[in-house]
Amino acid sequence: MSGCRDCDGCLPPAFIPDTNREYVVALAGNANVGKSATFNQLTGVDQEIGNWPGKTVERAEGLLQHRGRRIRVIDLPGIYSITALSTEEQVSREFIAHDHPDVVVNILDASALERNLFFTFQLAELGSPMILAVNQMDLAAQKGIRIDTGKLSALLGVPVIPTIAIRGKGIAELSDALVSAVQNRPKPHTIPYGKEVEDRIRRIMVLLPAGAGGYPPRWTAIKLLEGDPDTVWEAKKQAPDVVTAAQAFARELEKIHGEPVGTVMSGERYHAAERMVSEVMDIQSPQDQELTPTERIDRLALHPVLGYLLLVLTMGGLLVWTFVIGAWMSEIVTTFLAGIAPIQPLVKGSASEILFAGAWTGFVAALTLIIPYVIPFYLFLTLIEDSGFLTRFSLMLDRGMHKMGLHGKAIIPLVLGFGCTVPACLSCRIIESPKQKFLAAFLVTLVPCSARTIVILGVVAAFVNIWWALALYLFDFILIVVIGRIAFRVLPGESVGMIMEMPDYHVPHLHGVLGQTWQRTKSLVWIVLPAYILGSIAITAAYALGFLEPINVLLSPVTVILLGLPLMTGVVFVFGIVRKEMTILALAALFGTTVFSTIMTPAQLIVFGLVTLLYVPCISTIMVLAREFGWQRALGITVLETVLAVGTGAVAIRLLGLFL
Amino acid sequence: MASEQLEEYLESILDIEEKDGIAKTSAIARCMKVAPASVTEALQTLADKGFVHYEPYKGASLTGQGREMARKVKRRHRLLEVFLSDVLHINGENVHDEACKMEHTLSDETECALCKMLNAPARCPHGSLIGACDRDVESCSACLRETMPHSTCTRDEPLIPVTSLRPGQKATIAFIRGDNSVVQRLADLGLTLRTDIQLVRKAPLLGPVEIAVRKTRLAIDHAIADHIFVTAYGEKNG
Numbered sequence: 014m015s016g017c018r019d020c021d022g023c024l025p026p027a028f029i030p031d032t033n034r035e036y037v038v039a040l041a042g043n044a045n046v047g048k049s050a051t052f053n054q055l056t057g058v059d060q061e062i063g064n065w066p067g068k069t070v071e072r073a074e075g076l077l078q079h080r081g082r083r084i085r086v087i088d089l090p091g092i093y094s095i096t097a098l099s100t101e102e103q104v105s106r107e108f109i110a111h112d113h114p115d116v117v118v119n120i121l122d123a124s125a126l127e128r129n130l131f132f133t134f135q136l137a138e139l140g141s142p143m144i145l146a147v148n149q150m151d152l153a154a155q156k157g158i159r160i161d162t163g164k165l166s167a168l169l170g171v172p173v174i175p176t177i178a179i180r181g182k183g184i185a186e187l188s189d190a191l192v193s194a195v196q197n198r199p200k201p202h203t204i205p206y207g208k209e210v211e212d213r214i215r216r217i218m219v220l221l222p223a224g225a226g227g228y229p230p231r232w233t234a235i236k237l238l239e240g241d242p243d244t245v246w247e248a249k250k251q252a253p254d255v256v257t258a259a260q261a262f263a264r265e266l267e268k269i270h271g272e273p274v275g276t277v278m279s280g281e282r283y284h285a286a287e288r289m290v291s292e293v294m295d296i297q298s299p300q301d302q303e304l305t306p307t308e309r310i311d312r313l314a315l316h317p318v319l320g321y322l323l324l325v326l327t328m329g330g331l332l333v334w335t336f337v338i339g340a341w342m343s344e345i346v347t348t349f350l351a352g353i354a355p356i357q358p359l360v361k362g363s364a365s366e367i368l369f370a371g372a373w374t375g376f377v378a379a380l381t382l383i384i385p386y387v388i389p390f391y392l393f394l395t396l397i398e399d400s401g402f403l404t405r406f407s408l409m410l411d412r413g414m415h416k417m418g419l420h421g422k423a424i425i426p427l428v429l430g431f432g433c434t435v436p437a438c439l440s441c442r443i444i445e446s447p448k449q450k451f452l453a454a455f456l457v458t459l460v461p462c463s464a465r466t467i468v469i470l471g472v473v474a475a476f477v478n479i480w481w482a483l484a485l486y487l488f489d490f491i492l493i494v495v496i497g498r499i500a501f502r503v504l505p506g507e508s509v510g511m512i513m514e515m516p517d518y519h520v521p522h523l524h525g526v527l528g529q530t531w532q533r534t535k536s537l538v539w540i541v542l543p544a545y546i547l548g549s550i551a552i553t554a555a556y557a558l559g560f561l562e563p564i565n566v567l568l569s570p571v572t573v574i575l576l577g578l579p580l581m582t583g584v585v586f587v588f589g590i591v592r593k594e595m596t597i598l599a600l601a602a603l604f605g606t607t608v609f610s611t612i613m614t615p616a617q618l619i620v621f622g623l624v625t626l627l628y629v630p631c632i633s634t635i636m637v638l639a640r641e642f643g644w645q646r647a648l649g650i651t652v653l654e655t656v657l658a659v660g661t662g663a664v665a666i667r668l669l670g671l672f673l
Numbered sequence: 674m675a676s677e678q679l680e681e682y683l684e685s686i687l688d689i690e691e692k693d694g695i696a697k698t699s700a701i702a703r704c705m706k707v708a709p710a711s712v713t714e715a716l717q718t719l720a721d722k723g724f725v726h727y728e729p730y731k732g733a734s735l736t737g738q739g740r741e742m743a744r745k746v747k748r749r750h751r752l753l754e755v756f757l758s759d760v761l762h763i764n765g766e767n768v769h770d771e772a773c774k775m776e777h778t779l780s781d782e783t784e785c786a787l788c789k790m791l792n793a794p795a796r797c798p799h800g801s802l803i804g805a806c807d808r809d810v811e812s813c814s815a816c817l818r819e820t821m822p823h824s825t826c827t828r829d830e831p832l833i834p835v836t837s838l839r840p841g842q843k844a845t846i847a848f849i850r851g852d853n854s855v856v857q858r859l860a861d862l863g864l865t866l867r868t869d870i871q872l873v874r875k876a877p878l879l880g881p882v883e884i885a886v887r888k889t890r891l892a893i894d895h896a897i898a899d900h901i902f903v904t905a906y907g908e909k910n911g
Contacts, residue, residue: 094861123887128863272866273853279860283868283887317877408892412880421881421893510894512858515883 015479015537030182032162035083037112039135041105042120043129044091045516047148049073050178051120051527052088055188080187084574085196087114091171093128095135096241098273103243109139110228113194118142118187123153123160123175124292130286133169134204140229142198145173146183152517156305157297165293170202170338179522179530206281209269213238213262217384219332220255239275244542307401314405324406327397332431335390335463336470342385350377367557368550371602375549378598379542380453384534388462391533399521399529403428404513411511417494418501419444420511425454430460433537434634438641446624448506455650457491458630458638461486464594465626471597476610481577481619489626545598548591552584552602561603575626575659577666578617590629595620618670620662628658677777677784678688681705683724683743684750697732729832741807750776750806751797752787758798759791768798789816791803793850795900805832805848805902813850832902836882836895838872845869851900862888864901 036165040048056075073088074437089108090101109117119136121129126147137143147162166173174191176183205211217234228236228244236244237259248256262273270277304312354373397403403425413423422444430438434457441454461469474482501508555561561584565572568583581603589596604612614622628649630638638647686702686741698716702709713729720727721771725737727856735743736800755771757763763771779787779797788794788806793813832847846868849856864870873883881892896902 096861097856125887127887128889131861131863273856275853275857276849276865279857283860283863283865311874315874315876315883320877404892408876408881408883411876411892411894412878414901421892424736509855510897511881511892512862512882512894513892514862514896515890644692 020271024078028443035085036115037085037087038077038116038118038142038191038195039087039089039109039114039117040120041089041090041109041126041132043093043122045514046091046120046129047176047178048088048091048120051118051146051148051176051184051187052086053528054178054181055191055290056086077188077191082195084191091130093208094398094435095132095139097285098237100442107137109136109141111347112230114141116191116198118146119143119145120146120148122275123147123150124158125158125162126158127290131282132287133201133422134282134285135411137169137201137204138229138232138235140232143171143195143201144187144199145171146176146178146666147173147188148178148211150183151180152519159295159297161261161293161295165289168202168289168292171199176433179525200378204282204285206285209266210238210278210281213266217259217262217453220252220258222252222255231299233416234259235278236586238266239278257423268603303311310518311405314402315409317499320405320409326400327406328428331390331393331397331428334393335431336390336466339463342388343381346380347377351486367553370437371550371553374553374598374602375545375547376542378549378594379545383464383467383594384538386467387432387537388530388534390439390463392530394428394432395526395529395533396521398425399519399526401518401644404515407511407513408515417452417456418504418508418571419449419453419456419497420508422511422513423449423456426453426457427460430457430462431466432463434458434460434462434630435637436533439635441641444508448504449508451646452497452500452504454638454641456493456497458634458650459463459489459496459627459656461489461626462593463633464592467594468597468625469622471570472609472618472625473601475613476533477618481615482622485511485619485622485626488623492627492661536563545595548595551599552588552599555584556603571659575586575663576620577670578621579613582621586624586628589625590632592631592633593625596625614673616673619669619673620666624658624662624666626658627661630654636637678715678720678775679719679724680742680746681773681883682712682719683739684746686725686735687740687747690735695732695734701733724768725903737743737831744804744831745807746776748806749779750803751803752784752791752794753779754797754799755791755794755803756787765798775898785816795850802899804833807832831904833868833905835872835884835893835898835901836875836904838903838905840872840874842905843869843871844905846901847904848902850899850902851897855897855900857899859893859901862891863889864891870903873894 034147040052042048051082052073052075055077072641075086076090077084077086087108089105091104092099092105095102095106108114117136117139119133121133133145145165147160147165150160153160160175162173162175171258171330174183174187174190174192176187206214213232216555217237218230221230221233233244233248236381237248237256240263245256245259266277270280272280282642314323397406404582407421407424409421410424414420414423423441424439425443426437429440431660436458437457438454441450441457444450444453469485473485561581564587565580565583568586569580572578573580574585582600584603585596587598600612601607609618629635635647635651675748682701682705685701686696689700689704694698698709698712701716702712706710716725716727716733717846719725719733719739722741723736725733725735728734750772753775754768757768757771758765775824784807793816794803835844838844846864848866849859868886871885873885875882876892876895879895881894882898883890883892884898
């Protein structure tokens with residue numbers, strides 16, 4: 014938008030009667046301050062809540078209807094600064110500056126007011142109307158922290174609402190404040206820097222041409238002074254002399270302060286924050302002697318021996334729990350569904366009979382093979398995550414992850430990968446450097462997701478023995494480490510170390526945990542059910558029509574000659590690309606039996622499991638990789654993993670033939 | 674006793690202290706490859722000059738002054754090693770011994786010029802951390818940019834990396850080494866100069882260190898934390 018320079022604030026885009034217009038409000042704030050919880054309370058949409066800094070990997074939207082107003086609420090990712098060093102900072106900054114939300118709601122953690130205000134000051138410089146929600150007032154009170162929100166409001170010049178979002182306290186007041194804010198458009202006071210800095214900001218503002226880049230002039234001046242690459246690049250096109258002047262001013266500041274200009278500015282903002290906090294916050298002398306519950310738990314969770322023991326037990330427990338509970342639920346569902354109609358794919362009979370049998374088999378497979386396993390997995394994982402243990406695990410594993418060029422934060426995508434690869438790949442966004450982000454996503458595609466685990470269990474553990482299934486798992490883990498090490502060296506770019514906030518532990522909120530588990534499961538159900546039903550129909554139909562033979566023959570050099578598997582498996586692998594667990598379904602449908610030991614030797618079963626584990630990530634994964642990293646890299650991973658699968662499979666069948 | 678020899682003793686005591694806590698006479702003798710009797714004599718001299726606390730039969734520990742001196746020599750030693758191996762390409766086996774001889778004659782001015790020329794290296798060729806200098810600057814980039822003959826103003830207190838703090842120990846950030854993006858990332862999270870921090874814990878196996886700053890707690894990669902230099906409370910006088 015141009016011409017913004019001369020006005021105090023933007024007029025609403027059009028003069029529609031106010032009551033009909035849909036307003037847009039953005040939630041912004043540091044990671045882990047309760048933004049998602051506030052979002053859920055405002056909109057009723059179940060955005061995931063977790064005790065993990067950097068949760069909101071995708072922008073979430075919801076609708077708040079309050080006092081006759083329709084307000085669209087956007088949850089921006091949690092960030093600590095708007096210096097645009099990371100994608101998330103870039104996204105937030107561009108959204109606020111270019112999409113002109115009617116109000117920005119800055120959510121703050123009452124316990125860490127100083128650091129949160131540092132961000133508030135930066136938001137204020139973007140020039141949007143603003144209100145503040147000081148959240149987690151209860152936790153702050155427990156620490157003896159009291160905040161005078163009235164005074165804070167007076168100092169900042171915008172409404173400040175105290176909230177406890179997780180319990181819904183203060184949400185009504187926040188909604189009221191939002192409704193009046195979309196009309197009053199309260200603008201925060203300018204937070205002044207020290208004299209030397211302030212002087213130079215003014216002098217740059219005078220030089221700026223009108224309507225530069227759509228950002229407020231003060232903001233542009235500050236960013237030019239800081240040498241912000243994007244702002245400098247934009248300004249160079251319009252007014253290169255301003256950039257030169259700003260650079261000269263920056264050098265002067267560096268000379269006065271003896272540190273880089275960016276840190277001078279951060280230092281000044283923190284200084285302003287310190288002063289404001291000292292005016293509005295009161296701390297009852299904390300009991301120094303007594304350890305807080307978080308410190309007590311950390312003594313165990315971060316203990317050099319017990320900590321790792323806890324980690325191994327928890328992760329092992331997660332997998333055992335998943336498959337014990339999963340198998341039990343799967344059995345109940347199977348028994349129930351088998352009572353409704355026989356679960357037996359038909360290959361002869363009328364067309365409608367064949368199609369119905371195909372659809373029904375697919376539906377049953379989806380309900381019995383996948384859903385019963387992901388629900389307990391996500392439930393348990395959410396508990397670990399929400400309570401704050403997962404951050405401790407990533408701290409403990411940081412050193413080990415260095416060996417693969419990653420750092421502790423990458424543990425979250427890798428663990429999520431045991432559930433489903435798609436959300437796991439998306440969660441790689443919490444990693445800062447582009448190289449590590451891609452590396453983590455690549456390794457995630459090799460983690461055995463629940464679908465692949467089911468194939469291993471259903472084919473290898475059931476018909477060879479459990480030890481061979483575990484050996485495949487072990488082989489996969491070793492492969493991840495080896496490939497991680499190689500890729501770390503081969504890929505261009507640099508790796509950066511971890512800097513992560515450590516949240517306090519808290520007892521998981523039942524509503525939150527169930528909500529998040531359902532949220533994670535729900536998105537899968539929408540992908541799994543249709544894919545299964547359509548896939549299953551396609552298999553049976555293609556079989557009945559005799560389409561499968563040509564595909565099998567085409568793939569036979571790989572399947573039969575290299576891998577030593579039955580001819581029919583060519584089609585099975587093709588269906589597995591849709592979803593990995595479909596390979597079981599296809600095997601059963603095509604061979605007309607679920608006793609796989611009658612159709613393949615133990616060695617063949619193991620190789621079948623191995624290839625399924627490694628070859629082509631499923632279609633959904635390829636799509637997500639392409640979206641995040643581009644088609645070239647997505648296809649690169651696909652080809653590489655297929656070659657890897659066929660290579661190891663070809664070696665394995667020959668080795669296994671010697672003693673099985 | 675020559676000052677070179679005294680400096681060598683201080684370095685050895687520092688090494689042994691970092692490993693075992695207190696430097697026993699026998700350990701020093703082994704490390705310096707001399708007879709225990711000469712060690713006793715040297716320790717006596719060092720104690721007289723106020724560099725160590727020495728208790729016969731128990732061993733020696735560095736005083737604040739002694740530790741500062743030892744760290745200074747260590748820093749020079751490691752800087753010289755970088756210079757000898759990276760610039761002069763001296764055979765790796767000889768680098769340590771050469772540096773041992775040169776470290777005692779280096780002036781403050783030469784040390785600073787060497788550090789600038791080598792672009793403020795973080796580690797010696799053997800991987801040990803190079804300590805911070807005692808010049809009164811607030812970042813390496815500020816120092817590297819300086820083209821004028823530098824001021825000779827130095828700091829009063831010894832600087833140590835955050836990773837050398839004991840759990841529970843409090844300190845003030847004095848200086849952060851590294852490129853601007855790392856310094857900026859830390860500054861954004863509240864680690865600005867002259868901020869008070871407390872080391873909460875060090876994760877095992879050189880894992881991240883956890884520090885408390887501005888009422889929040891941060892886990893920071895060990896290598897990054899090595900670059901955050903602080904003045905520890907109660908370190909001033911040893």
